[in-house]
Amino acid sequence: MALHTPCDIGPFVPHDGAMCLLDTLLDYDAEGATLAITPGGGDLFVENGAIPAWVGLEWMAQGVAAWAGVWAHIDGSPPPPGFLIASRRYHAHVDDFALGEPVHVRVTREFVADNGVRAFAGILSTPAGQPLAEGRLSIFQPTPDASSFPAQRHNAR
Numbered sequence: 001m002a003l004h005t006p007c008d009i010g011p012f013v014p015h016d017g018a019m020c021l022l023d024t025l026l027d028y029d030a031e032g033a034t035l036a037i038t039p040g041g042g043d044l045f046v047e048n049g050a051i052p053a054w055v056g057l058e059w060m061a062q063g064v065a066a067w068a069g070v071w072a073h074i075d076g077s078p079p080p081p082g083f084l085i086a087s088r089r090y091h092a093h094v095d096d097f098a099l100g101e102p103v104h105v106r107v108t109r110e111f112v113a114d115n116g117v118r119a120f121a122g123i124l125s126t127p128a129g130q131p132l133a134e135g136r137l138s139i140f141q142p143t144p145d146a147s148s149f150p151a152q153r154h155n156a157r
Contacts, residue, residue: 006024022036048096094132
């Protein structure tokens with residue numbers, strides 16, 4: 001079951017209300033997704049009339065969450081939990097993101113390890129393709145049968 005894009009990101013991320021920072025899923029494929037946000041004055045991280053550049057890292061992380069959530073939705077499951085465990089080489093070409101100016105977020109899977117760690121490249125750009133920021137993310141996504149209590153895991157020793 002394919003999704004019709006563009007569409008609202010809400011059903012694909014485990015973030016509610018103001019913590020759902022992205023607006024729209026523009027496109028997705030087996031390796032990644034492209035999403036969009038148009039920052040507004042009511043956004044959670046507005047400072048001095050703009051969004052600080054460091055928030056772009058969270059936009060990338062939520063892009064990864066949305067990508068995983070799309071595939072879970074297609075499989076009939078809720079959005080899976082995931083945790084940002086590291087970022088590397090996040091570089092913003094701007095000091096902040098202007099309110100009312102759309103930003104595209106592209107996340108691309110680079111590898112998946114057996115232990116649940118996944119690596120993604122992220123790029124923030126204008127709709128015309130001008131780069132605004134880029135970086136790499138490491139995400140941990142627990143396996144569906146993982147428990148926070150080791151004694152309850154099937155492979156517990």
